[in-house]
Amino acid sequence: MSFDRPKELLKPVKRRFIFMTFLLAVLVEMVPLPHGSTRWLPDFISLVLLYWVINQPRRVNVGLAFLMGLVADIATAGMLGQHALAYSVTAYLALSRQRQLIMFNLGQQALSVLALMLCNQSIMVVARMLTGAAFVGWSYFLPPLIGALLWPLLTKLLLLPYRHHSV
Template identity: 40%
Template sequence: MIMRSGQQLLLPANPVFIWSSLIVALLLDMLPLGRVPWMPDFLALVLVFWNVHQPLRVGIGVAFMFGLGMDVHQSSLLGQHALSYTALSFLATMIHRRLLWFAVPSQALQVLPLFALAHGVELIIRMIGGGIFPGWIMLLAPLLESLLWPVVSILLLVPQRRAPNPDENRPL
């Protein structure tokens, strides 16, 4: 892949860091804060990030397994989060090459429809299963996830950043 001029060359991602970031996001979603409709889904955010940056390591199967874990934890309809995370993972993997050409704030605008679609899938499945409509305040969740995208991008790419000390023998 041809890099844009001025773009920093990243080190390979450590698989331990990838999995630990996914588990930390899962634990953040499992905090007993009370599940309010506007709260962002941190696991979905981190899954999309790793699906964009490491699609061969974090794929649809990983998203499905984490979705089942969230379904069991929230005692929701089994498969609700799994289907949502799977669709989100598929769409993120589908656009990952195009998305990496944009700057991080533009990427946040590009992933906003993905997060909105994921929350829409969860809402439709919940409504089919006989749940109640949580209100229009739930539209804030995809917006907050999109606003958190630059923060997550900076935090999760920190271990991959190469030290900026090039010399005449090491131009990269």
């Protein structure tokens, strides 16, 4: 286990900061990127969501996941409720194992995040196929992999404003 990690004292997280990160993720989602990049770009909203669910479970929980899912549904012009369902279930799974996840080091966390995001994608595939869409191919499961690889970076970035000596 990872008790070797230095435990720092961090400043309390502001509500404003959480809101900002979500806003940023939604904005990234809406940037008109060149065609083809959506094949591998991870779902930033779910990444940020997982980060906050794991690190601030009292503030960010299933309800907020549901709301962010609705926003993602509108932003991606998908079917209403598809992201909402996937995010709520994923957030619940993360929340139920939050005590363990928080003790993991970054590599282990990235692995669990990979599993969670795969679960996320699977729920969306099932939801879409039940409502009558064709299967889009296995490349649909590539973004979670990239997302998991980005996880350590994301964690470091989001921690940056809360180190005491950072300002």
